[in-house]
Amino acid sequence: MSRLAERFIDRPFIPEVSRYPFSVQETVVAGDLGQCGGVRMALKVTKDLLEYADGKIPIYANNAPVHNKLITEAFQAKGLVIEPEIDKILPNSIWILSAHGTSPEIVTKAKGKGILVVNVECPLVTRVRKEAARAEEKGEHVVYRGAKNHPEPSAILGGLKNPQSATFIIDETDFSTVRLPSERPIRVLNQTTLSTRGIKIEIDKLRDLNPGIKIPDPMGICYATDNRQDSLYGIFSNPQKPIDFLVVVGSKNSHNSQELKNIGVGFLGKDKAVLVDSPDEINPVWFSENIKRVGLTSGASVLDEYTIEILEWFRKRGSNLTFLIGKEDDPRFDDLTFPLPQNDIANAKAYLDKQNVA
Ligand code: SF4
Structure with missing residues (x-):
């Protein structure tokens, strides 16, 4: 059983009568979807520091630590301040550098200026x-x-x-x-x-x-991007169950989510593949006629909770949910954790201790 399907077993089913006609009979959920190892690591570090600071000292970040609107807003509500300009960061400020990397030149400059860098760059x-x-x-x-x-x-x-x-x-x-x-x-x-x-x-x-030049194969796409795209192609490759519409849960600034949407656009056209953060961004009119089967996936910076809310939206209107199994449902993926930047965290906490916030 997939990771998400397990979370649906005991959930009460509360039907809702929609004001709009609803034609979806089945929502097919991709096997590999949602948060990756790098995002889990970045979230853990940011959450931990925000809790440690308890709103008494601002924690800065050079970018959204992970590319997700809802997560970023929740962190901002707890005291995270997004400040990309190093010149605006004062010495002894805690500055989280994002999962998708920061130029080493900036990291060196920040450390030289006495900024307490917490680098959550994905390995x-x-x-x-x-x-x-x-x-x-x-x-x-x-x-x-x-x-x-x-x-x-x-x-x-x-x-x-x-x-x-x-x-x-x-x-x-x-x-x-x-x-x-x-x-x-x-x-x-x-x-x-x-x-x-x-x-x-x-x-x-x-x-x-460039016929005279030997150009080797590219390298760099991460396992999470690869698995989520593969799973989505799997959804579209079943001729017995053609997909009429694709919903990708994710934010507009998430590149891997945008790529998932692009796959949907390639199969269905641009009006039949959407990117949404939450149920309130769903327009019920999308599903009012001739849409029998919806494919659903989510980007690597999306919490399962957000995907579950969207699945509930479909289920309570009468759609069956079909959960596919993904590569990351293999228990060996449970051990996929990326090391935390322990020294950076210790320095930041030592500074917060000195300010007596802990
Ligand atoms: S999407 Fe890939 S590279 Fe980006 S944080 Fe996740 S695992 Fe790392």
């Missing part, structure tokens, strides 16, 4: 940054594919000694204008949350346009 982002630095060290040219305005590319490329060591490819890049050096080996890396299938197509395009 899978760190792995890509280290790969990029290693490639540069070996004299390879890095081709990095990332999303425009996402913090991860600056965390990765900011770790290089020489910006000329890399070619940065963003969403709108015209591949025909990309010039790769022919005298150095190429290393292809990408943002952890991109489309697994999309990046392969793009790299093939780059190969076609």
Whole structure:
């Protein structure tokens, strides 16, 4: 049984009569969905520090620690202040650096200024940054594919000694204008949350346009992104149970959630795949006619509680719920925990102790 299905066994079923016609007979829930190991780690650290400070001292973050609107609002209500500008952070402030990475230059500058940095960068982002630095060290040219305005590319490329060591490819890049050096080996890396299938197509395009240059396969998509996309393709690949509409639970600033929505748009068109944070963002009119089967998934920065609220919305209007089994339902994934930044946490707590807030 899937992790989410277990949580539905004992839940009371309270039907609700809708004012709108409701045609959904079945909601098919992806096997792999919801929060990943990196998000769990970032949430644990942020929650712990906010509780320790108890609202008496503000805790700063350079970005939303995880890309989820509801989680960020809940943290802000407990004293988290989002401040991306290092120049506005005073010495001895506690500054949480986000799960999707921060340029090492900023980390060093912050520590030099006496800011108490708590770096919750996901180890899978760190792995890509280290790969990029290693490639540069070996004299390879890095081709990095990332999303425009996402913090991860600056965390990765900011770790290089020489910006000329890399070619940065963003969403709108015209591949025909990309010039790769022919005298150095190429290393292809990408943002952890991109489309697994999309990046392969793009790299093939780059190969076609640079026939004399050996371009290896890309590396960087994390297990959580991969599993959630795979599960979603699984939902769409059952010809006995065609999906009419896709609901992705997640926030607009969550790149992996957006990629899940894009998969839905690819199968169903842009009016039949939506991204919502909570039930109040659902428009009942979407499900008023000819929508018999809805696919449902959630991004890697979404708590199960949020997904459950959306599932309840469908169940109480009369839709059956079908839970698929995912790779992460294997008990071995229960042990997938990422190490906490213990030294950073200890320094931050020692400072809070001195301020007598604990
Ligand atoms: S989505 Fe992937 S890279 Fe991002 S925090 Fe989760 S596990 Fe880490």
